[in-house]
Amino acid sequence: MAIAIRKVGVIGAGQMGNGIAHVCAASGFDVRLNDLSEDRLNSALATINGNLARQVARGQLDEADRQASIARIIPATSFNDLSDCDLVIEAATEHEETKRKIFSDICPVLRPDALLASNTSSISITRLAASTDRPERFIGMHFMNPVPMMQLVELIRGIATEDTTFEQAKDFIRALNKTITIAEDFPAFIVNRILLPMVNEAIYTLYEGVGSVDSIDTAMRLGANHPMGPLQLADFIGLDVCLSVMQVLHEGLADSKYRPCPLLVKYVEAGWLGRKTQRGFYDYRGEKPLPTR
Numbered sequence: 001m002a003i004a005i006r007k008v009g010v011i012g013a014g015q016m017g018n019g020i021a022h023v024c025a026a027s028g029f030d031v032r033l034n035d036l037s038e039d040r041l042n043s044a045l046a047t048i049n050g051n052l053a054r055q056v057a058r059g060q061l062d063e064a065d066r067q068a069s070i071a072r073i074i075p076a077t078s079f080n081d082l083s084d085c086d087l088v089i090e091a092a093t094e095h096e097e098t099k100r101k102i103f104s105d106i107c108p109v110l111r112p113d114a115l116l117a118s119n120t121s122s123i124s125i126t127r128l129a130a131s132t133d134r135p136e137r138f139i140g141m142h143f144m145n146p147v148p149m150m151q152l153v154e155l156i157r158g159i160a161t162e163d164t165t166f167e168q169a170k171d172f173i174r175a176l177n178k179t180i181t182i183a184e185d186f187p188a189f190i191v192n193r194i195l196l197p198m199v200n201e202a203i204y205t206l207y208e209g210v211g212s213v214d215s216i217d218t219a220m221r222l223g224a225n226h227p228m229g230p231l232q233l234a235d236f237i238g239l240d241v242c243l244s245v246m247q248v249l250h251e252g253l254a255d256s257k258y259r260p261c262p263l264l265v266k267y268v269e270a271g272w273l274g275r276k277t278q279r280g281f282y283d284y285r286g287e288k289p290l291p292t293r
Protein backbone atom coordinates (compact mmCIF):
# COMPACT_ATOMS: atom_id res chain seq x y z
CA MET A 1 0.00 0.00 0.00
CA ALA A 2 1.46 3.37 -1.02
CA ILE A 3 2.20 5.92 1.72
CA ALA A 4 2.61 9.68 1.31
CA ILE A 5 6.26 10.72 1.72
CA ARG A 6 6.49 13.91 3.76
CA LYS A 7 9.24 13.30 6.30
CA VAL A 8 12.62 11.98 5.16
CA GLY A 9 15.38 10.60 7.36
CA VAL A 10 18.98 10.77 6.12
CA ILE A 11 21.59 8.59 7.84
CA GLY A 12 25.14 9.84 7.36
CA ALA A 13 25.83 13.57 7.14
CA GLY A 14 28.97 13.46 5.04
CA GLN A 15 29.42 14.68 1.49
CA MET A 16 26.36 12.89 0.17
CA GLY A 17 24.13 12.95 3.23
CA ASN A 18 24.36 16.70 3.54
CA GLY A 19 23.59 17.12 -0.16
CA ILE A 20 20.58 14.78 0.01
CA ALA A 21 19.24 16.61 3.08
CA HIS A 22 19.78 19.91 1.23
CA VAL A 23 17.74 18.94 -1.84
CA CYS A 24 14.97 17.28 0.20
CA ALA A 25 14.54 20.36 2.42
CA ALA A 26 14.71 22.75 -0.54
CA SER A 27 11.93 20.68 -2.18
CA GLY A 28 9.68 21.08 0.88
CA PHE A 29 10.27 17.79 2.72
CA ASP A 30 10.84 17.69 6.48
CA VAL A 31 14.27 16.19 7.09
CA ARG A 32 15.84 14.40 10.04
CA LEU A 33 19.62 14.29 9.47
CA ASN A 34 21.49 11.68 11.49
CA ASP A 35 25.16 11.02 12.05
CA LEU A 36 27.37 9.51 14.71
CA SER A 37 28.53 12.82 16.14
CA GLU A 38 27.04 16.22 16.88
CA ASP A 39 30.20 17.80 15.43
CA ARG A 40 29.57 16.10 12.10
CA LEU A 41 25.93 17.21 12.17
CA ASN A 42 26.91 20.80 12.96
CA SER A 43 29.45 20.93 10.14
CA ALA A 44 26.89 19.34 7.78
CA LEU A 45 24.34 22.05 8.63
CA ALA A 46 27.00 24.70 8.03
CA THR A 47 27.85 23.15 4.65
CA ILE A 48 24.18 23.01 3.68
CA ASN A 49 23.72 26.64 4.71
CA GLY A 50 26.73 27.63 2.63
CA ASN A 51 25.49 25.74 -0.43
CA LEU A 52 21.98 27.20 -0.08
CA ALA A 53 23.58 30.66 0.17
CA ARG A 54 25.54 29.88 -2.99
CA GLN A 55 22.23 29.14 -4.73
CA VAL A 56 20.77 32.43 -3.43
CA ALA A 57 23.85 34.24 -4.77
CA ARG A 58 23.31 32.56 -8.14
CA GLY A 59 19.66 33.64 -8.13
CA GLN A 60 18.49 29.99 -8.05
CA LEU A 61 16.76 30.46 -4.67
CA ASP A 62 15.42 33.43 -2.70
CA GLU A 63 16.53 34.21 0.86
CA ALA A 64 13.15 33.29 2.38
CA ASP A 65 13.36 29.83 0.74
CA ARG A 66 16.91 29.41 2.06
CA GLN A 67 15.75 30.12 5.59
CA ALA A 68 12.69 27.87 5.23
CA SER A 69 14.85 25.07 3.82
CA ILE A 70 17.42 25.10 6.60
CA ALA A 71 14.58 25.23 9.17
CA ARG A 72 13.22 21.97 7.73
CA ILE A 73 16.43 20.08 8.56
CA ILE A 74 16.47 18.79 12.16
CA PRO A 75 19.70 17.17 13.36
CA ALA A 76 19.06 13.73 14.86
CA THR A 77 21.72 12.07 16.98
CA SER A 78 19.50 9.05 17.72
CA PHE A 79 17.71 6.69 15.35
CA ASN A 80 14.64 7.18 17.59
CA ASP A 81 14.37 10.67 16.08
CA LEU A 82 13.68 9.00 12.71
CA SER A 83 10.82 6.81 13.97
CA ASP A 84 8.09 8.85 12.21
CA CYS A 85 9.91 9.16 8.88
CA ASP A 86 8.07 7.95 5.77
CA LEU A 87 11.35 7.30 3.95
CA VAL A 88 14.88 6.84 5.32
CA ILE A 89 17.86 7.20 2.98
CA GLU A 90 21.12 5.65 4.20
CA ALA A 91 24.20 7.59 3.04
CA ALA A 92 26.83 6.30 5.44
CA THR A 93 30.31 5.01 4.64
CA GLU A 94 30.62 2.67 1.60
CA HIS A 95 31.28 -0.37 3.75
CA GLU A 96 28.76 -3.22 3.65
CA GLU A 97 29.02 -4.20 7.31
CA THR A 98 28.48 -0.57 8.38
CA LYS A 99 25.33 -0.39 6.24
CA ARG A 100 23.99 -3.74 7.46
CA LYS A 101 24.50 -2.68 11.10
CA ILE A 102 22.64 0.57 10.41
CA PHE A 103 19.72 -1.34 8.89
CA SER A 104 19.53 -3.82 11.77
CA ASP A 105 19.47 -0.88 14.23
CA ILE A 106 17.03 1.35 12.34
CA CYS A 107 14.40 -1.18 11.19
CA PRO A 108 12.90 -1.88 14.64
CA VAL A 109 12.48 1.88 15.11
CA LEU A 110 10.66 2.57 11.83
CA ARG A 111 6.96 2.26 11.09
CA PRO A 112 6.29 -1.07 9.32
CA ASP A 113 5.16 0.80 6.17
CA ALA A 114 8.16 3.16 5.98
CA LEU A 115 10.45 2.88 2.96
CA LEU A 116 14.21 2.34 3.29
CA ALA A 117 16.74 3.34 0.61
CA SER A 118 20.52 3.20 0.28
CA ASN A 119 22.65 5.76 -1.54
CA THR A 120 25.35 3.11 -2.00
CA SER A 121 27.64 3.64 -5.00
CA SER A 122 28.01 -0.03 -5.81
CA ILE A 123 26.88 -2.59 -3.23
CA SER A 124 24.18 -5.15 -4.09
CA ILE A 125 20.73 -3.78 -3.28
CA THR A 126 19.34 -7.32 -3.12
CA ARG A 127 21.94 -8.28 -0.49
CA LEU A 128 21.46 -5.09 1.56
CA ALA A 129 17.66 -5.54 1.40
CA ALA A 130 17.97 -9.10 2.68
CA SER A 131 19.59 -7.72 5.84
CA THR A 132 16.44 -5.70 6.64
CA ASP A 133 12.93 -6.59 7.82
CA ARG A 134 11.48 -4.97 4.67
CA PRO A 135 13.12 -6.14 1.40
CA GLU A 136 9.85 -5.27 -0.42
CA ARG A 137 10.14 -1.66 0.71
CA PHE A 138 13.91 -1.35 0.15
CA ILE A 139 15.46 0.32 -2.92
CA GLY A 140 18.74 1.76 -4.20
CA MET A 141 18.47 5.56 -4.59
CA HIS A 142 21.89 6.63 -5.91
CA PHE A 143 22.39 10.42 -5.90
CA MET A 144 25.39 12.02 -7.65
CA ASN A 145 28.00 14.31 -6.12
CA PRO A 146 27.50 17.25 -5.49
CA VAL A 147 23.81 16.47 -5.00
CA PRO A 148 22.43 20.03 -5.38
CA MET A 149 24.28 20.45 -8.70
CA MET A 150 23.79 17.01 -10.29
CA GLN A 151 20.57 16.23 -12.17
CA LEU A 152 20.72 12.42 -12.02
CA VAL A 153 19.47 9.87 -9.51
CA GLU A 154 20.11 6.22 -10.37
CA LEU A 155 17.26 3.97 -9.17
CA ILE A 156 18.02 0.30 -8.51
CA ARG A 157 15.43 -2.34 -7.48
CA GLY A 158 16.48 -5.32 -5.41
CA ILE A 159 15.01 -8.67 -6.46
CA ALA A 160 12.28 -8.23 -3.82
CA THR A 161 11.50 -4.51 -4.28
CA GLU A 162 7.73 -4.16 -4.78
CA ASP A 163 6.16 -2.15 -7.61
CA THR A 164 4.57 0.30 -5.14
CA THR A 165 7.97 1.00 -3.61
CA PHE A 166 9.44 1.56 -7.09
CA GLU A 167 6.62 3.95 -8.07
CA GLN A 168 6.83 5.88 -4.81
CA ALA A 169 10.59 6.23 -5.18
CA LYS A 170 10.12 7.59 -8.70
CA ASP A 171 7.49 10.08 -7.51
CA PHE A 172 9.79 11.19 -4.69
CA ILE A 173 12.78 11.74 -6.98
CA ARG A 174 10.62 13.68 -9.43
CA ALA A 175 9.44 15.86 -6.51
CA LEU A 176 13.14 16.71 -6.00
CA ASN A 177 13.18 17.86 -9.63
CA LYS A 178 15.80 15.23 -10.49
CA THR A 179 16.04 12.94 -13.51
CA ILE A 180 15.85 9.17 -12.97
CA THR A 181 17.80 6.49 -14.73
CA ILE A 182 17.00 2.86 -13.98
CA ALA A 183 19.85 0.40 -13.40
CA GLU A 184 19.67 -3.34 -12.80
CA ASP A 185 21.13 -4.59 -9.54
CA PHE A 186 24.64 -5.56 -10.64
CA PRO A 187 27.96 -4.33 -9.18
CA ALA A 188 28.27 -0.52 -9.30
CA PHE A 189 25.09 -0.23 -11.38
CA ILE A 190 25.58 2.04 -14.47
CA VAL A 191 27.36 5.29 -13.52
CA ASN A 192 30.15 3.79 -11.46
CA ARG A 193 30.53 0.71 -13.67
CA ILE A 194 31.64 3.15 -16.35
CA LEU A 195 33.07 6.13 -14.44
CA LEU A 196 35.18 4.50 -11.72
CA PRO A 197 37.23 2.25 -14.07
CA MET A 198 38.07 5.47 -15.92
CA VAL A 199 39.17 7.11 -12.66
CA ASN A 200 41.14 3.94 -11.76
CA GLU A 201 42.79 4.01 -15.19
CA ALA A 202 43.81 7.65 -14.60
CA ILE A 203 45.46 6.56 -11.35
CA TYR A 204 47.27 3.75 -13.25
CA THR A 205 48.39 6.39 -15.77
CA LEU A 206 49.97 8.31 -12.88
CA TYR A 207 51.31 5.14 -11.20
CA GLU A 208 53.04 3.98 -14.40
CA GLY A 209 54.52 7.43 -15.01
CA VAL A 210 52.65 8.09 -18.26
CA GLY A 211 51.70 11.53 -16.95
CA SER A 212 51.81 13.79 -13.92
CA VAL A 213 48.78 14.72 -11.81
CA ASP A 214 48.58 18.04 -13.63
CA SER A 215 49.09 16.65 -17.15
CA ILE A 216 46.52 13.87 -16.64
CA ASP A 217 43.82 16.22 -15.31
CA THR A 218 44.60 18.86 -17.94
CA ALA A 219 44.46 16.20 -20.66
CA MET A 220 40.93 15.08 -19.72
CA ARG A 221 39.59 18.52 -18.82
CA LEU A 222 40.69 20.09 -22.10
CA GLY A 223 40.95 16.96 -24.25
CA ALA A 224 37.57 15.41 -23.35
CA ASN A 225 35.80 18.50 -21.93
CA HIS A 226 35.37 16.89 -18.51
CA PRO A 227 34.36 19.53 -15.92
CA MET A 228 36.96 18.09 -13.54
CA GLY A 229 40.08 16.07 -14.28
CA PRO A 230 39.80 12.39 -13.19
CA LEU A 231 42.26 12.80 -10.30
CA GLN A 232 40.54 15.99 -9.13
CA LEU A 233 37.26 14.06 -9.38
CA ALA A 234 38.70 11.14 -7.39
CA ASP A 235 39.66 13.55 -4.61
CA PHE A 236 36.18 15.09 -4.80
CA ILE A 237 34.42 11.71 -4.58
CA GLY A 238 36.75 10.49 -1.83
CA LEU A 239 39.56 7.97 -2.47
CA ASP A 240 38.02 5.59 0.09
CA VAL A 241 34.79 5.53 -1.93
CA CYS A 242 36.74 5.09 -5.19
CA LEU A 243 38.64 2.13 -3.72
CA SER A 244 35.46 0.55 -2.29
CA VAL A 245 33.73 0.76 -5.67
CA MET A 246 36.71 -0.80 -7.49
CA GLN A 247 36.82 -3.61 -4.92
CA VAL A 248 33.10 -4.29 -5.41
CA LEU A 249 33.60 -4.40 -9.20
CA HIS A 250 36.74 -6.58 -8.94
CA GLU A 251 35.12 -9.08 -6.52
CA GLY A 252 31.62 -8.92 -8.02
CA LEU A 253 32.61 -9.36 -11.67
CA ALA A 254 35.78 -11.41 -11.07
CA ASP A 255 37.60 -9.63 -13.88
CA SER A 256 41.19 -8.45 -13.35
CA LYS A 257 40.51 -5.31 -15.38
CA TYR A 258 38.77 -3.92 -12.28
CA ARG A 259 41.72 -4.45 -9.92
CA PRO A 260 42.25 -1.27 -7.93
CA CYS A 261 45.49 0.56 -8.75
CA PRO A 262 48.12 -0.07 -5.99
CA LEU A 263 48.65 3.71 -5.80
CA LEU A 264 44.98 4.20 -4.90
CA VAL A 265 45.34 1.58 -2.16
CA LYS A 266 48.44 3.35 -0.85
CA TYR A 267 46.70 6.75 -0.65
CA VAL A 268 43.72 5.26 1.21
CA GLU A 269 46.05 3.39 3.58
CA ALA A 270 47.83 6.70 4.26
CA GLY A 271 44.48 8.31 5.08
CA TRP A 272 44.90 10.65 2.13
CA LEU A 273 41.22 10.44 1.08
CA GLY A 274 41.06 13.59 -1.02
CA ARG A 275 39.18 16.79 -0.26
CA LYS A 276 37.51 15.45 2.87
CA THR A 277 40.92 14.94 4.51
CA GLN A 278 42.52 17.95 2.84
CA ARG A 279 44.95 15.70 0.97
CA GLY A 280 44.74 13.16 -1.86
CA PHE A 281 46.19 13.59 -5.34
CA TYR A 282 46.18 17.26 -4.44
CA ASP A 283 47.03 19.06 -1.19
CA TYR A 284 44.12 21.38 -0.32
CA ARG A 285 45.67 23.00 2.73
CA GLY A 286 47.11 26.04 0.94
CA GLU A 287 45.77 28.85 -1.25
CA LYS A 288 45.25 26.60 -4.25
CA PRO A 289 45.28 22.78 -4.63
CA LEU A 290 48.82 21.48 -5.23
CA PRO A 291 49.61 18.05 -6.72
CA THR A 292 51.02 15.70 -4.06
CA ARG A 293 53.08 13.78 -6.62
Ligand SMILES: CC(=O)CC(=O)SCCNC(=O)CCNC(=O)[C@H](O)C(C)(C)COP(=O)(O)OP(=O)(O)OC[C@H]1O[C@@H](n2cnc3c(N)ncnc32)[C@H](O)[C@@H]1OP(=O)(O)O
Binds near residue numbers: 051143146147150
Ligand atom coordinates in the same frame (compact mmCIF):
# COMPACT_ATOMS: atom_id res chain seq x y z
C1 LIG B 1 30.90 8.17 -6.80
C2 LIG B 1 29.47 7.93 -7.03
O1 LIG B 1 28.88 7.07 -6.40
C3 LIG B 1 28.70 8.66 -8.10
C4 LIG B 1 29.14 10.06 -8.35
O2 LIG B 1 28.68 11.01 -7.78
S1 LIG B 1 30.40 10.23 -9.45
C5 LIG B 1 30.75 11.95 -9.42
C6 LIG B 1 29.80 12.67 -10.32
N1 LIG B 1 30.13 14.09 -10.25
C7 LIG B 1 30.89 14.69 -11.17
O3 LIG B 1 31.34 14.09 -12.15
C8 LIG B 1 31.15 16.15 -10.92
C9 LIG B 1 32.00 16.75 -12.01
N2 LIG B 1 32.16 18.19 -11.69
C10 LIG B 1 31.20 19.09 -12.05
O4 LIG B 1 30.19 18.78 -12.62
C11 LIG B 1 31.45 20.54 -11.68
O5 LIG B 1 32.83 20.74 -11.43
C12 LIG B 1 30.66 20.94 -10.40
C13 LIG B 1 29.15 20.85 -10.69
C14 LIG B 1 31.02 20.05 -9.23
C15 LIG B 1 30.99 22.37 -10.02
O6 LIG B 1 30.64 23.10 -11.15
P1 LIG B 1 31.22 24.56 -11.27
O7 LIG B 1 30.61 25.25 -12.41
O8 LIG B 1 32.72 24.51 -11.19
O9 LIG B 1 30.65 25.19 -9.95
P2 LIG B 1 31.28 26.43 -9.23
O10 LIG B 1 30.22 27.44 -9.05
O11 LIG B 1 32.55 26.87 -9.89
O12 LIG B 1 31.65 25.77 -7.82
C16 LIG B 1 32.84 25.16 -7.71
C17 LIG B 1 32.90 24.72 -6.27
O13 LIG B 1 31.64 24.72 -5.61
C18 LIG B 1 31.10 23.38 -5.48
N3 LIG B 1 29.69 23.58 -5.66
C19 LIG B 1 29.11 24.51 -6.44
N4 LIG B 1 27.79 24.55 -6.17
C20 LIG B 1 27.55 23.60 -5.24
C21 LIG B 1 26.39 23.15 -4.56
N5 LIG B 1 25.20 23.72 -4.76
N6 LIG B 1 26.51 22.15 -3.68
C22 LIG B 1 27.68 21.60 -3.45
N7 LIG B 1 28.84 21.99 -4.04
C23 LIG B 1 28.75 22.99 -4.92
C24 LIG B 1 31.93 22.62 -6.44
O14 LIG B 1 32.02 21.30 -6.18
C25 LIG B 1 33.29 23.28 -6.18
O15 LIG B 1 33.72 23.02 -4.85
P3 LIG B 1 34.62 24.08 -4.02
O16 LIG B 1 33.72 25.30 -3.76
O17 LIG B 1 34.99 23.45 -2.74
O18 LIG B 1 35.80 24.40 -4.89
Ligand SMILES: NC(=O)C1=CN([C@@H]2O[C@H](COP(=O)(O)OP(=O)(O)OC[C@H]3O[C@@H](n4cnc5c(N)ncnc54)[C@H](OP(=O)(O)O)[C@@H]3O)[C@@H](O)[C@H]2O)C=CC1
Binds near residue numbers: 017092120122236
Ligand atom coordinates in the same frame (compact mmCIF):
# COMPACT_ATOMS: atom_id res chain seq x y z
N1 LIG C 1 31.35 10.53 -2.51
C1 LIG C 1 30.64 10.45 -3.63
O1 LIG C 1 30.96 11.07 -4.66
C2 LIG C 1 29.43 9.58 -3.65
C3 LIG C 1 29.20 8.65 -2.63
N2 LIG C 1 28.05 7.89 -2.66
C4 LIG C 1 27.78 6.93 -1.59
O2 LIG C 1 27.19 7.66 -0.51
C5 LIG C 1 27.57 7.06 0.73
C6 LIG C 1 28.26 8.11 1.58
O3 LIG C 1 29.41 8.54 0.87
P1 LIG C 1 30.10 9.93 1.29
O4 LIG C 1 29.07 10.91 1.70
O5 LIG C 1 31.05 10.27 0.21
O6 LIG C 1 30.92 9.46 2.59
P2 LIG C 1 31.48 10.38 3.75
O7 LIG C 1 32.63 9.65 4.33
O8 LIG C 1 31.66 11.78 3.26
O9 LIG C 1 30.27 10.42 4.78
C7 LIG C 1 29.80 9.24 5.41
C8 LIG C 1 29.20 9.69 6.70
O10 LIG C 1 28.55 8.58 7.33
C9 LIG C 1 28.90 8.63 8.71
N3 LIG C 1 28.68 7.32 9.33
C10 LIG C 1 29.48 6.24 9.35
N4 LIG C 1 28.90 5.25 10.05
C11 LIG C 1 27.69 5.71 10.47
C12 LIG C 1 26.62 5.18 11.25
N5 LIG C 1 26.70 3.94 11.73
N6 LIG C 1 25.56 5.96 11.50
C13 LIG C 1 25.48 7.23 11.03
N7 LIG C 1 26.47 7.81 10.29
C14 LIG C 1 27.55 7.05 10.01
C15 LIG C 1 30.35 9.04 8.69
O11 LIG C 1 30.76 9.46 9.97
P3 LIG C 1 32.33 9.27 10.31
O12 LIG C 1 33.11 10.02 9.26
O13 LIG C 1 32.46 9.88 11.67
O14 LIG C 1 32.57 7.80 10.28
C16 LIG C 1 30.27 10.17 7.70
O15 LIG C 1 29.86 11.36 8.33
C17 LIG C 1 28.46 5.87 0.38
O16 LIG C 1 27.67 4.71 0.30
C18 LIG C 1 28.98 6.25 -0.99
O17 LIG C 1 29.36 5.14 -1.78
C19 LIG C 1 27.12 7.98 -3.67
C20 LIG C 1 27.33 8.89 -4.67
C21 LIG C 1 28.50 9.73 -4.75
